Amino acid sequence: MGIGISASFWRLLVLLWLLTCAILLQPSTPDPDDEACLTHLSESLQDPNNNLHNWTKTTFKDPCGGSASYLEGATCNSGRIYKLSLSNLSLRGSISPYLSNCTNLQSLDLSSNSLSGPIPSDLQFLVNLAVLNLSSNLLSAQIPPQIALCAYLNVIDLSDNLLTGPIPPQLGLLVRLSVFDVSNNRLEGPIPAALGNRTGNLVRFNASSYVGNKDLYGYPLPPLKSKGLSIMAIVGIGLGSGLLSLVLSFSAVCIWLRVSEQNMTVEEGKISQLMPDY
Numbered sequence: 001m002g003i004g005i006s007a008s009f010w011r012l013l014v015l016l017w018l019l020t021c022a023i024l025l026q027p028s029t030p031d032p033d034d035e036a037c038l039t040h041l042s043e044s045l046q047d048p049n050n051n052l053h054n055w056t057k058t059t060f061k062d063p064c065g066g067s068a069s070y071l072e073g074a075t076c077n078s079g080r081i082y083k084l085s086l087s088n089l090s091l092r093g094s095i096s097p098y099l100s101n102c103t104n105l106q107s108l109d110l111s112s113n114s115l116s117g118p119i120p121s122d123l124q125f126l127v128n129l130a131v132l133n134l135s136s137n138l139l140s141a142q143i144p145p146q147i148a149l150c151a152y153l154n155v156i157d158l159s160d161n162l163l164t165g166p167i168p169p170q171l172g173l174l175v176r177l178s179v180f181d182v183s184n185n186r187l188e189g190p191i192p193a194a195l196g197n198r199t200g201n202l203v204r205f206n207a208s209s210y211v212g213n214k215d216l217y218g219y220p221l222p223p224l225k226s227k228g229l230s231i232m233a234i235v236g237i238g239l240g241s242g243l244l245s246l247v248l249s250f251s252a253v254c255i256w257l258r259v260s261e262q263n264m265t266v267e268e269g270k271i272s273q274l275m276p277d278y
């Protein structure tokens with residue numbers, strides 16, 4: 001009997017302790033970094049169709065407050081934004097560097113909009129970032145090599161943009177990458193071997209990750225056929241012009257011979273005129 005009472009007492013105590021812990025761990029104040037992140041992002045974005053209808057200064061103050069009333073496109077975990085998914089919302093404008101203030105962000109999807117300007121190098125401060133999908137926008141300038149500092153990156157999809165310059169070789173350091181797509185941009189130069197030819201148990205990416213960049217070359221893209229053709233063209237032009245100059249000089253020699261032959265006959269005539277007949 002005595003043992004029974006003390007057991008239920010202890011059970012109650014443990015329950016109370018767990019409850020206290022849960023209350024203490026509950027975030028009491030909204031995060032100022034997330035507020036700065038959302039405020040600056042909404043300032044840099046244009047939303048002509050008013051798809052982000054509840055992105056207001058008031059909701060930014062406590063974006064993860066209230067279990068059901070989350071901000072459009074934002075998902076919270078432990079009182080912090082950990083996922084932003086704003087795909088296909090006709091958004092314009094640019095990506096604010098202050099997005100890096102959402103330091104708990106694990107997944108960022110701004111795909112299929114009309115976002116322009118560069119990819120901010122400040123994304124390097126999103127040390128928990130695992131998914132980066134910025135595909136199908138109008139993003140320009142170079143891929144910032146700094147994003148290689150987001151060591152947990154699993155997915156990088158930058159396809160269908162206007163990105164220029166080389167693929168940063170530093171991206172080869174991202175050992176967790178399982179999806180990598182930079183197809184259909186304006187990238188140039190060699191594909192870094194650490195990305196194009198991944199070894200060991202790293203996920204390998206085939207040519208479909210790189211196609212549609214006019215001046216990008218190297219494995220796994222097929223060897224440039226246009227370069228072979230231009231070499232052929234150079235050889236052709238060389239041979240052609242050689243032949244042409246040969247024909248020209250041959251005709252020149254012929255003409256010269258003809259002319260000098262005529263002169264010769266004239267001279268001969270003169271000579272024969274001058275010479276007295278014997």
Ligand SMILES: *[C@@H]1O[C@H](CO)[C@@H](O)[C@H](O)[C@H]1NC(C)=O
Pocket residue numbers: 054059068069070071072
């Ligand atoms: C914002 O909009 C989304 C989707 O329309 C809705 O689920 C959410 O509850 C809204 N949040 C607030 C704070 O009104």
Ligand SMILES: *[C@@H]1O[C@H](CO)[C@@H](O)[C@H](O)[C@H]1NC(C)=O
Pocket residue numbers: 088
């Ligand atoms: C994008 O949004 C448009 C209109 O809102 C819709 O018709 C289309 O199916 C969407 N596309 C995708 C891929 O979700």
Ligand SMILES: *[C@@H]1O[C@H](CO)[C@@H](O)[C@H](O)[C@H]1NC(C)=O
Pocket residue numbers: 033036097098099100101122
């Ligand atoms: C917020 O982001 C900006 C731009 O990256 C940076 O300068 C600033 O230090 C960040 N603030 C905090 C509190 O992390």
Ligand SMILES: *[C@@H]1O[C@H](CO)[C@@H](O)[C@H](O)[C@H]1NC(C)=O
Pocket residue numbers: 087088111112133135136155156157179
């Ligand atoms: C990125 O988003 C687009 C839709 O906007 C989707 O089709 C594509 O599969 C996504 N990329 C990855 C790697 O999930």
Ligand SMILES: *[C@@H]1O[C@H](CO)[C@@H](O)[C@H](O)[C@H]1NC(C)=O
Pocket residue numbers: 197199219
């Ligand atoms: C890829 O890497 C392997 C091992 O390092 C090497 O033997 C092979 O030649 C490389 N292939 C290309 C196309 O660079």
Ligand SMILES: *[C@@H]1O[C@H](CO)[C@@H](O)[C@H](O)[C@H]1NC(C)=O
Pocket residue numbers: 206207208
């Ligand atoms: C290339 O890789 C993609 C995604 O990993 C896959 O869907 C596709 O079938 C592959 N293509 C070839 C030719 O192997």
